[in-house]
Amino acid sequence: MQFAGSHILSIAQFERPDVEHIFTVADRMQPYAHRKRVTKVLDGAILGNMFFEPSTRTRVSFGSAFNLLGGEVRETTGFESSAIAKGESLYDTARVLSGYSDVIVMRHPAEGSVAEFAAASRVPVLNGGDGSNEHPSQALLDLYTIRKELAGRGRGLEHLRIAMVGDLRYGRTVHSLCKLLGLFQGVQVVLVSPDELRMPGEIVEAMREAGLDVLESDQLEASIAHVDIVYSTRIQEERFQSQAEADLYRGRFRLNQSVYTANCEPNTVIMHPLPRDSRNNARELDDDLNDNPNLAIFRQTDNGVLVRMALFALVLDVADEVDRHARDVNWYTAGRF
Structure with missing residues (x-):
């Protein structure tokens, strides 16, 4: 795709070379994200x-x-602090705020809202999540994390085995990640959820049409036994009609150290888009996993900065200028990262 000046709204925009290009740029962002170098390539941009x-x-x-x-x-942040609370349309909001900004990131609870906003915007718009629809930057950072984790084991993304666990109906992160995995060969995906929270049928069908080997299950232990990645998600309680309905599923699939040891291969990577629900009746990823070296959830968040730096650099067409506007820093604390 042509990145410069483009909106980033959906994983459907990308072909595999586009994803690999984003990851190459993200790799180049590491010294800046780690505060070893400083760049002013976007000095003056908003x-x-x-x-x-x-x-x-x-x-x-x-x-x-x-x-x-x-x-x-x-x-x-929040409707209550915006003119939308006064009845302003997304069109008007987009026309106004795109006059104040060089690029916009938007999150909105309604599906399709970010695309509607982008259609009226005069500057590039990046989708930070629209309802239960998509979260493209999260999927990119997730795949970037998977690539890095597997590279440490001498593996690539081909023939990846991944189990996605939890609320797959409303979890926009897994919706986007499933679409992204369709760009790679030999991938096996096990979808683990209560029947009521299964992955939407159209996404499952699209995965199979893309050549993915897709299995669906409601059994956690058997489903995580032979995978490279366990990707856990919380119950998206904000998408349910009531708290009581969400509570029916909370804590249904709980991964802790004993379950991991008994069922997972020794190097199985544990991922989660966060936040994980640490309330006693939930704990889809228990705190006793915090010392497990295969818990990658905080490496995911670090990688998110790299990927989002890459997206900004590409959309604003400065990816090749970053180093020219850079200098080393002397306040970097050795060993911080």
Whole structure:
């Protein structure tokens, strides 16, 4: 695809060479993300970070990525602090705020809302999550993490075996990741969920049409026995009609160290898009996994900054200029990263 000036709204935009190009640029961002070098390639540029749904990691990660490239961030969080609460349309909001920004990241609880906003925007828009639909940057950082984890074992992405566990109906991160995996050969995906929270049928069908080997199950232990990656997700309670309905499924599939030891291969990587639900009746990833070296959830969040830096650099067409606007720093604390 042509990155410069483009919106990033869906995984469907990418072919495999596009993904590999993003990852190559992300690799080059490491000294900047690790504070070993400073670049001002986006000096004077403004990111409009518009989050109309709760977010910690995604919002701060995008903001940090932009700051690390030398740009400035302006934020709107929640409907109540925006003109949308006064009845302003997405069209009007897009026309106004794209006049204040050079690029916009948007999260919104309604499916298709970010694409609607982007259609009226005068600057590139990146989808930070639209309802239960998609979360493209999360899928990219997830795959980037998988690539790095497997590379340490002398493996590539071909013939990957991955189990996705939990709320697959409403989990937008797994929706995007499943679409992304369709670009690679020999991938086996085991979808583990209660019957009521199964992956949407159209996504499963598209995966199979792309050549993925897809299995569906409601049995955790058997499903994680022979995989490279266990990708756990929380119950998306904000998508349910009531708290009581969400509570029916909370804690259904709990991965802890004893379950991991009894069922997983020794080097199986554990991933989660976060936040993990640490309440006693949930704990889809138990705290007793924190010392497991195969727990990659915090490496995922670090990788998210790299991938989002790459997306900004590509969309704003400065990927080849980053080093020219850089200098080494002397305040870097050795061993911090």
